[in-house]
Amino acid sequence: MNKAVESTEEAKAPSIEKPHETPEGWEPNILAFACHYCAFAAADLAGVMRLSYSPNVKIIRLPCTGKLDQIYVLRAFEKGIDGVFVAG
Amino acid sequence: MITGEQKPFEEIWNMVKDFKKVLVFGCNTCVAICHAGGGKEAEILASLLRMKASEEGIAIEINHNAVERHCEPEFFQPVMEDIRTYDLILSTACGVGVNLLSENIGDIPVFPAINTEFFGAVPRAGEFTELCAGCGNCILHLTGGICPIARCSKSLLNGPCGGTNNGSCEVSPDIKCAWVLIYDRMKKLNKLDLMKEINEAKDWSKAQGPRNFKVKVLEEIKK
Numbered sequence: 001m002n003k004a005v006e007s008t009e010e011a012k013a014p015s016i017e018k019p020h021e022t023p024e025g026w027e028p029n030i031l032a033f034a035c036h037y038c039a040f041a042a043a044d045l046a047g048v049m050r051l052s053y054s055p056n057v058k059i060i061r062l063p064c065t066g067k068l069d070q071i072y073v074l075r076a077f078e079k080g081i082d083g084v085f086v087a088g
Numbered sequence: 089m090i091t092g093e094q095k096p097f098e099e100i101w102n103m104v105k106d107f108k109k110v111l112v113f114g115c116n117t118c119v120a121i122c123h124a125g126g127g128k129e130a131e132i133l134a135s136l137l138r139m140k141a142s143e144e145g146i147a148i149e150i151n152h153n154a155v156e157r158h159c160e161p162e163f164f165q166p167v168m169e170d171i172r173t174y175d176l177i178l179s180t181a182c183g184v185g186v187n188l189l190s191e192n193i194g195d196i197p198v199f200p201a202i203n204t205e206f207f208g209a210v211p212r213a214g215e216f217t218e219l220c221a222g223c224g225n226c227i228l229h230l231t232g233g234i235c236p237i238a239r240c241s242k243s244l245l246n247g248p249c250g251g252t253n254n255g256s257c258e259v260s261p262d263i264k265c266a267w268v269l270i271y272d273r274m275k276k277l278n279k280l281d282l283m284k285e286i287n288e289a290k291d292w293s294k295a296q297g298p299r300n301f302k303v304k305v306l307e308e309i310k311k
Contacts, residue, residue, distance in 0.1 A: 071128070074135040 027056045028082035033072065035065045035088030042087075057085070064088065090118040090182040091216045092125060092202040100133070100178070101140055103199045107148060107176040112137070112201065113189075114154030115181035122216055124202045125180030127154030133180065133201060158185025161192055172196060224294030230282060232273030237290075239266035245287040 034040035040061045046053070062068060065088030073084050094100075104110055112134040120126025134152035141148045153171070157163040158181035164171075171177060176197050179186045183204040190198040206218040221238040227245075228235060237243045241259040247267030251258030255268045274280050 069128075071131050071135065074132060074139070078135055078139060 027054070029080060030054075030057045030083045030085055031076050031081045032057055032059045032085040032087060033062050033065065033068050034059055036061055036063050037088075039065075039087030062088070089121055089207060089210070090184070090204060091122045091206055091208045092119050092182055092204040093122075094124050094129065094133070094180070094202050095200070097136065097140075100201055101137065104137060104148070104150075104176065104178060105141075105144070105146060109149045109173070109175045110137070110151075110178055111171055111174040111176070112150065112152040112178045112180065113158075113171065114152065115158045115179070115185050116154050116156045117159075119180060119182055119202060121210065123214075125182075127152070130154050130180050133178075158182075158189055161188065164189060164192070168193070222295075223290070223292070224299065225291055227287065227290075230285075230287065231270045232277055232279070234266060234270045234273055236266045236270065239264075239269070245290060 032039075032043075034043060040059070043059055065086055068086060076084050112130045114120070114125055114127040114130030116126050120128070123129060130152045134150050137148075138150045141150065151174075153167060155163045155167060158179065172193065174196060176199060177189065177193065178199050178201050179189060180201045181189070182202070183200065186198050186200045207220065207222065208216040208218045211217055218238050220235050221243075223237050227237075236245060236247060240247055241257050241263060242249055244267065247270075248265050249258075249267075252265040252268060253261075255265055257263040257265050271280075271283065274283055
């Protein structure tokens, strides 16, 4: 491949987002969508076993992860959630 | 049904970024079936645009709404008062809907969020295929129900051409040669003799836009 072609392809490539600096002590807000029949039951069991998990994780129970809609994930991000975790 | 695909996001963003109050307006009929422009897709697009605006630091109010059809005024008239409060309507309907809404809305621009493609069949969920080109002069009774206008890459009336290749078209091995399909179908129907007849040059005037017609019975009633 000659250089001219290479540089055009580079120009076409989507720009890569620069990593943001993380402030000290920052914790991400994580939202977990969990299936009632498996992942949520597992979280429940963890509770029964007195296992703790980070308080910056919030769980939303779904009847099935098949119920998860794209808009739920987008709404979460719009409202400031940093990461969405889907388990099912 | 009418099929279409959403335009690239950057193209949509460039249309929207200079406005202050934008409505992403979905159509819940054809384009909802092809997951391009129904109420759900309008909501998703509105959300993505809000996030993009926030990322770029631009203040735009972006909302969404949808009606059952954009191609008949009765469906969007009830929300007309509300949609007239926007600076821009970003329609996710087909081109027909964008045209009709533009004509009815007054001085508010209506922009298309999807590229309207063809009217097609749905052989399997999520798969769309063009079987009829709406040429206005149907010859399906002569071709075993297989349209050479829509399905032959050259729209040949007396095919196949030299590019037919083991049942496929020279344009792409994924396209079946319409005239091979027609031959096989006519053989099954025991009508191969029909294929010996030459189809005369087609009257393409009926395929030229702008086209319109009125239902005669309704016209009589109006009188």
